[in-house]
Amino acid sequence: MTTTTTAPMLEARHLVKTFNAVRALDDLSITIAAGEVTAIVGDNGAGKSTLVRCLTGVHSPDDGEILFKGEPAKLSSPEDARSFGVETVYQELGLVEDLTVWQNLYLNRELTKPIPLLGILDRKGMIDKSSEILERLDVNVPSVRTTVRRMSGGQRQSIAIARAVTWGESLVIMDEPTAALGVRETAAVERLIHSLRDQGVTVLLISHDLDQVMRVSDTVVALRRGRAVAHRAVGDVNGDQLVGLITGTISGDD
Amino acid sequence: MSRASTGRPAADPDSTDDGGKQSRRIDASMLAELAAPLALVLVWLAFFIATPDFLTTDNISDLLVASSILVVLALGQQFAVVVAGIDLSVGANLPWAAALLGYTVSHGHSMAIGVAAALLGGLLVGLVNGFLIGYLGMVDFIVTLGTLSVVSGITLLLTQGNTVAVSSNFLQSIALDGAGPVRWFWLIALVGALGTAFLLFRMRIGTHLLAVGGNAEGARGTGIPARRVRMYAYAGSGLLCGLAGVMLVARNGGADPSLQTNYLLSSIAAVVLGGSSLFGGKASVLGSVTGAVLLTSLVNGFTILGISQYYQPIAVGAVVLMSALLARVRE
Numbered sequence: 001m002t003t004t005t006t007a008p009m010l011e012a013r014h015l016v017k018t019f020n021a022v023r024a025l026d027d028l029s030i031t032i033a034a035g036e037v038t039a040i041v042g043d044n045g046a047g048k049s050t051l052v053r054c055l056t057g058v059h060s061p062d063d064g065e066i067l068f069k070g071e072p073a074k075l076s077s078p079e080d081a082r083s084f085g086v087e088t089v090y091q092e093l094g095l096v097e098d099l100t101v102w103q104n105l106y107l108n109r110e111l112t113k114p115i116p117l118l119g120i121l122d123r124k125g126m127i128d129k130s131s132e133i134l135e136r137l138d139v140n141v142p143s144v145r146t147t148v149r150r151m152s153g154g155q156r157q158s159i160a161i162a163r164a165v166t167w168g169e170s171l172v173i174m175d176e177p178t179a180a181l182g183v184r185e186t187a188a189v190e191r192l193i194h195s196l197r198d199q200g201v202t203v204l205l206i207s208h209d210l211d212q213v214m215r216v217s218d219t220v221v222a223l224r225r226g227r228a229v230a231h232r233a234v235g236d237v238n239g240d241q242l243v244g245l246i247t248g249t250i251s252g253d254d
Numbered sequence: 255m256s257r258a259s260t261g262r263p264a265a266d267p268d269s270t271d272d273g274g275k276q277s278r279r280i281d282a283s284m285l286a287e288l289a290a291p292l293a294l295v296l297v298w299l300a301f302f303i304a305t306p307d308f309l310t311t312d313n314i315s316d317l318l319v320a321s322s323i324l325v326v327l328a329l330g331q332q333f334a335v336v337v338a339g340i341d342l343s344v345g346a347n348l349p350w351a352a353a354l355l356g357y358t359v360s361h362g363h364s365m366a367i368g369v370a371a372a373l374l375g376g377l378l379v380g381l382v383n384g385f386l387i388g389y390l391g392m393v394d395f396i397v398t399l400g401t402l403s404v405v406s407g408i409t410l411l412l413t414q415g416n417t418v419a420v421s422s423n424f425l426q427s428i429a430l431d432g433a434g435p436v437r438w439f440w441l442i443a444l445v446g447a448l449g450t451a452f453l454l455f456r457m458r459i460g461t462h463l464l465a466v467g468g469n470a471e472g473a474r475g476t477g478i479p480a481r482r483v484r485m486y487a488y489a490g491s492g493l494l495c496g497l498a499g500v501m502l503v504a505r506n507g508g509a510d511p512s513l514q515t516n517y518l519l520s521s522i523a524a525v526v527l528g529g530s531s532l533f534g535g536k537a538s539v540l541g542s543v544t545g546a547v548l549l550t551s552l553v554n555g556f557t558i559l560g561i562s563q564y565y566q567p568i569a570v571g572a573v574v575l576m577s578a579l580l581a582r583v584r585e
Contacts, residue, residue, distance in 0.1 A: 082477060094472035096465045098535045107465055108476040110458045119458030 007070030009034040009171055009202045010055070015064035017050050017226075024050040025061065026226035032171065034069075037193060037203040039213040039234075042223030043246055048206050051223070052175055055204070056088050057081035068170065087168030091176045093160045097149040101141055102130035104148055105163050137162050138195055154185025158192055165201055172196070173204045178212065190216050210239050222246055229253065289580055290528045290544040293573070297548060301555035308555055315437060319429070321550040322439035323501045327517055328524035328546040329450045329539070330494030335525050336454070337467040337487040338534025339387060339394035343379055344495055345518030346406035349511050351376040351499025353409045356418030356509030365424050372503075373496040379405055380492015384485030406513050413511040425504035442501065443543070446494065451539040453490075463487055468535025520549050523574045529581070548573070 010032040017025040025047050032038045042048050053059040055066065057075035066073050068084050075081050095104045103126075111122040111129070130144040139158040141151065148156055157177055164172045174193070178186040193216045196203055207213050213220055214234055222230040222245035229252025230245045237245075244250030301308040327344060334341035355372040359365060379401060386397045428438045454460035465473040466483045474480045498517075503509050526532065527548060528541025549570055556566050 078475075079477060088475075090475070092471070094469070094475035096468040096472055096535065098468045098531075099461070099464060103461055103465075107461070107473070108478045110461060112458060121456055121458060121461065123456075 011067040015061045035200040036218040039205045039217035039220045046223040047226040085169035086171045087164035088173040101144040290541045294548045319439045321547045322443040324546040325443040326498040327521040328542040330491035331521040333487045333490035336537045341491045342398035343401040346402045347379045347495040350409045351496040352509040376496020377493045380489040384488030388481040388484030409511045417510045419508040429504040527577045
């Protein structure tokens with residue numbers, strides 16, 4: 001576990017979520033330290049997606065509590081999660097292909113001119129700031145004025161991540177961010193995740209790719225049958241042990 | 255594995271260096287953007303060669319006046335199309351708004367109240383469409399087909415099926431006069447077009463309309479109230495339909511309650527000709543305007559040339575099919 005004295009960015013305690021007879025989350029507890037990349041690994045049906053949906057306000061857990069920076073948080077809608085500064089990058093990107101990069105970065109957070117009610121766009125402001133955002137994150141696109149349709153898969157994913165990082169002040173959740181990408185593009189996205197960590201962004205990464213988890217994360221949490229069976233610093237675990245924790249051949253902490 | 259995408263065939267594998275492909279795509283999309291204006295120039299040129307009576311100041315002036323109603327309708331249709339929808343109720347909403355104007359004025363109310371009734375009546379139909387489609391999630395095609403029929407019936411009940419003559423100097427002067435060579439009808443259409451363009455491309459709501467049309471799920475993911483945005487789109491279509499209804503009364507000197515299928519089909523055709531995608535998320539105001547002028551030009555030119563009016567729908571249909579082919583090639 002981390003040695004920081006400050007409260008973790010997010011703490012979920014004893015979450016339970018049942019769908020009909022299936023206990024998708026069964027007394028699951030997890031801690032996400034601030035400024036770290038925490039990875040969640042687990043087999044299909046281990047509860048990864050349900051956990052993400054609970055943390056993003058899509059589902060409400062039946063029992064248990066979620067704390068942000070030590071304060072109890074009630075997440076009953078995606079808007080609630082967003083208001084806590086949680087942004088999610090989904091597998092199917094939320095980008096609008098026929099809008100430009102800057103329009104996508106500022107989607108529903110448009111800068112407007114100081115004329116009340118009309119909502120007249122401050123295009124120049126958004127274009128300039130978009131370039132700054134992408135430059136700071138070292139994301140390469142030809143121009144922020146090009147439409148996303150003209151971008152490669154890796155560029156799109158990087159833009160989606162950049163958007164989440166820009167608005168997710170406390171936590172950025174990435175659900176299989178490289179599942180649809182080729183080798184080179186995956187490497188680019190992993191570089192981006194690295195640089196996020198260097199900048200102190202708190203990331204929760206859901207990934208099937210254990211090598212990737214070992215490469216980019218600080219802490220890894222293994223889920224099995226709706227429970228978090230192990231929290232490990234990445235330095236204290238190897239790939240084989242992770243597989244064992246996921247499949248159950250190695251028993252976890254409890 | 256299914257590619258992470260928004261449901262459309264995204265033609266990019268994992269390669270980033272598609273420089274050649276990229277520039278070709280820019281050319282193709284620019285061509286599509288300019289297809290309607292280019293076609294308009296070609297059609298005008300063809301009629302100019304065919305007859306000396308086409309490209310005269312008087313004829314073009316009248317042609318543009320005749321186009322104005324369709325331009326306003328096409329701008330309304332553009333709102334429905336941009337959110338990946340369609341508004342078939344235009345065919346009934348137009349005579350409905352006209353009938354409301356005729357009814358209020360013929361019952362002794364002022365012209366201002368009559369115009370307000372037409373605009374609000376059109377808006378109301380749009381709001382009903384938008385509510386059913388946006389909030390209840392009903393299929394746009396069926397909803398507007400249903401309201402097309404319902405509103406048409408209500409209009410017939412209101413008017414007992416009779417055309418109401420509206421004699422008003424104000425309306426007459428709108429249809430016939432102008433400021434110098436600039437006709438009032440052009441100005442109405444121009445203001446409508448500029449307003450639509452400003453709303454779509456310079457205002458927050460416009461970005462949200464484009465986003466909901468392009469990727470409703472993604473838009474919702476950023477917190478955009480997609481249902482409300484859809485309702486706004488149909489409300490916009492209804493309001494512009496009301497405005498077109500006022501123009502129709504001004505031009506005809508009365509309110510005809512019968513269904514305007516020709517205007518309905520032409521409004522959709524104009525938007526398609528203009529290069530907007532029926533799958534939503536893309537809008538071209540210039541395209542829709544020139545599409546409307548192009549369709550009207552065909553009818554106008556055929557009339558001057560004395561070609562049987564039975565050929566006109568064939569020519570209009572052929573142009574629309576050609577634009578659909580162009581859109582296919584563009585993909």
